[in-house]
Amino acid sequence: MVTSASEWGTVNSGQLNFDLGKEKEFLRQNIREFVERECPREYVRELDxxxxxxxxxxxxxxxxxxxxxxxxxxxxxxxxxxxxxxxxTEELARRSGAIGLVFFMSSCFGAKTLSVGGTEEQKRKYLPQLAEGKIRFAISLTEPDGGTDVAGAMKTRAVERGDHFVVNGQKVWTTAAKESDYLILFARTNERSQKRIDGISVFLVDSKSPGISMRKLEKIGIRATPSYEVFYDNVRVPKENLIGERDKGMYQMFPMLNNERILTAALCLGEAQAAFEDALTYAKERYAFERPIGQFQAIQHKLSWMRTKVELARLITYKAAWLQSLGRDCAIEANMAKLVAANFACEVADMGMQILGGYCYSREYDMQRYWRDCRLHKVGPVSDEMVLNFIGEKLGLPRSY
Amino acid sequence: MNIIVCLKQVPSRESILRVNADGTWVDEQDLSWEINEPDVYALEEALRLKERFGGEVIICSVGPARVQQAIREAFAKGADRGIHLNDPAFERLDAYNTARVIAEAIKGESYDLILTGLQSDDFGFAQTGVILAELLGIPHTTIVMEIHILDGKVKVKRELEAGWFQWIELPLPAVLTIQSGINHPRYATLKGIMGAKKKPIRTLGRDDLHLGEALLNLQQVEKVYIPQKTKETQLLEGSPEEVAAQLVEKLKHEAKVI
Known part of the structure; x- marks a missing residue:
């Protein structure tokens, strides 16, 4: 931190502030009440x-x-x-990662993609409907041959024909494709671009268009937001459904990345918090050798670690979000947040499994669901390794990939 | 239809309560606060009536500065403006004097209904609403479970004991004290939360009101204490015959009931 001489003496504890403020605390209280009333545990289990x-x-x-x-x-x-x-996102994920993801996709992929790349006409047409929950968006980006190297692996083509484009290709991991009204499709529109990242465009595709077929993927976690393989066979997309500049689609993704990292971290926070709370309750109620198992250091120390890890992940996540909300650079913090939150969530859920003993293996307990759900975030929507690459680059080291 | 909702801020249900130094109430330091639960239902009922019949919902609350948070929370859900009665002289008032302060503060207001929660989660007197109606010289009824607005009248369903209900009609304006569970209170939206800070709160102290006589409590809490364990549960062990014999013995000689 660079502090000029004149600021010395004016820096006091009042300027370092971890309070969310009354309004945001009240928002949290309301979404918590929403979760308690609208997302009962039995319902969430059934969805899974x-x-x-x-x-x-x-x-x-x-x-x-x-x-x-x-x-x-x-x-x-x-x-x-x-x-x-x-x-x-955090409070929804505290009950269900899948429900957290539903909000995540709407706010991050739907609203953000259109806000960043959409024309005024597209924003007027789609955003009010999204705000009212009348339409949903799914992002159709990853292909079978590459997730991290998504541009290098992209074979889906969109070819211009008069007043429309014709799309052919195959996508994978398009989450909630069938449940969405529009697919935000990334497809190659220029074969001759010098850089692989160029020549890709973004389209808004009606998910009911002729030529689209889908196959559900069997998942181990986040099962209540199903993911699909999507096949595009001569799908006609009107030209006005191009989002942003043609051939520059990948660049539109960059402003979304910090939000995506931060909200992924928020999902992890919710899941980790849930795992911690369930484990703590269990440790107080379960008896062994005539005392609650929470009295044993083997259990107590795990719970202390779990709470500590959740708090650490929360600190970096909210710091990154705070920087982003002020329009300040948060590329490093956003990536750190996703890295720390995903790893800590997996560790916390795993300790939770251990605390539950044999019951961790029962589907009647939610711990196994947290454990399955949070594992996603170490690889998706971006892998830990890629996040480390980004941070490395930000340290001034040569790009490693 | 203008509705005044009396809200009380009480220690939140998650708070760890400790008896204060002089043993007359809980230690208020480090407590977190929330709107008294039955008052949340009263607020919701007022907001629904406003949605159907128009008018405004005015929040009236007695208490120190922290009470502004409760008023803002009501604003976030849709209430229009607030009256905050804040004065050292208003602290720890009994139900009668609280009602006196409120009655005086709303004298200039035009209202059709005053809604309060049935009782507060802290003292639980269930008196403030009733005394307020008496002081204002308007009708009241309690434990309200359903409200129908008729022409110049209100028809309400009251909860009686043992699963019985009663329907009664009152002329407006009237005071109704609302039972928990009468509706599903709404969540505040972010839009509501962001708009809450712009809504006006009028703060009034003792000198702004014409209270006449001093605020001398007629009722005082003498002592607050954690219940002492005085009962003991005995577990009888053995075969059913042995246990039955032991039980008869104890009923005869210890409890002396047979």
């Missing part, structure tokens, strides 16, 4: 079991205005900041 999209919760999120948070006021939203989104 049946791999069923949380349609009922989506409608309620819309009804109570939570989907308006990431959207500007002039498009029917309330212009909330990334800290508000972190609070909502």
């Amino acid at each position: 079991e049946k791999e069923e999209y949380p349609e009922r919760v989506w409608k309620k999120l819309a009804e109570y205005g939570f989907l308006q948070i990431p959207i500007e006021e002039r498009y029917g939203g309330v212009g909330g900041d990334i800290v508000d989104m972190v609070i909502v």
Whole structure:
């Protein structure tokens, strides 16, 4: 930190402040009440079991205005900041990672993609509907041959034909594709571009378009937001559905990346908090050798670590969100947040499994769900390794990939 | 239809309560606070009536500066403006004097209904609303479970004992004390939360009111204490016959009931 001489003596504890403020605390209290009432544990278990999209919760999120948070006021939203989104994502994920992801996708992929790349006409058309929960978006980016090297592996093509593009190709891990109204599709529009990252465009594709077929992927976690392989066979996309500049699609993704990292960290926080709370309750209620197992240091120390890890992950996540909300550079912090939160969530859930003993293996307890769910975040939407590469580059080291 | 909702801020349900130094109440330091639960239902009922019939919802709350948070929370859900009664002289008032302060503060207001929670989660007197109605000279009823607005009247369903209900009609304006569970209180939206800071709160102290006589409590809490364990549970062990014999013995000689 660079501090000029004149600032000496003026820096006091009042300027370092970890309070969220009354308004944001109240938002948290409200989303917590929402979760208690609208997302009961039995319902969430059933969704996981049946791999069923949380349609009922989506409608309620819309009804109570939570989907308006990431959207500007002039498009029917309330212009909330990334800290508000972190609070909502964290609290939803505290009950279900999949439900947290539903909000994440709407706010990060849907609202942000259109806000950044959309024309005024597209924003007016789609954002108010998104704010009211009338439409949903899924992001169709990753291909079977490459996730991290997504540009290098991209074979899906969009070829211009008169007033439309014709798309052919195959995507994988398009989450909630079938449950969404529009697919935000990344496809190659220029074969001759020198850099692999160039020549890719973003389209808004009606998910009911002729030529689209889907196959559900069997997942081990986050099962209530199903993921699909999506096949595009001569799919016609009107030209007006191009989002942003043609051939420059990948560049549109960059402003989204910090938000994506921060909200992924928020998902991890919620899941880790849930694992910690369930483990703590269990440790107080379960008896062995005539005392609660929480009395044994083997258990108590685990719980102390779990709480510590959640707190550390929360600190860096909220710091990154705070920087982002002020429009300050947070590339390093956002990547650190995702890295720390994903790893700590997995460690916390694993300790939770150990504390539950044999019951950790029972599907009647939620611990195994947290354990399965949080494992995703070490690889998706971006791998730990790629995040480390980004941080390395920010340290001034040569790009490693 | 203008509705005044009396809100009380009470220690939150998650708070760890400690008896204060002089043993007359809980230590208020480090407590977190929330809106009294039945008052949340009263607020929701007022907001629903406003949505149907128009008008405004005015929040009235007695207490120190922290009470502004409760008023703002009500604003975030849709209430329009607030009256905050804040004065050292208003601290620890009994129900009668609290009602006197409120009655005086709302004298200039035009209202059709005053809603309060049935009782507070801290003292639980269930008196403030009732005395307020008496002081204002308007009708009241308690433990309200359903409200229907008729022409110049209100028809309400009251909860009686043992699963019985009663329907009664009152002329407006009236005071109703609302039972928990009458509705599903809404969540505050971010839009509401962001708009809450712009809504006006009028703060009034003792000198702003024409209270006449001094605020001398008629009722005082003498002592607050954690319940002492005085009962002991005995577990009888053995075969059913042995246990039955032991039980009869104890009922005869210890409890002396047979």
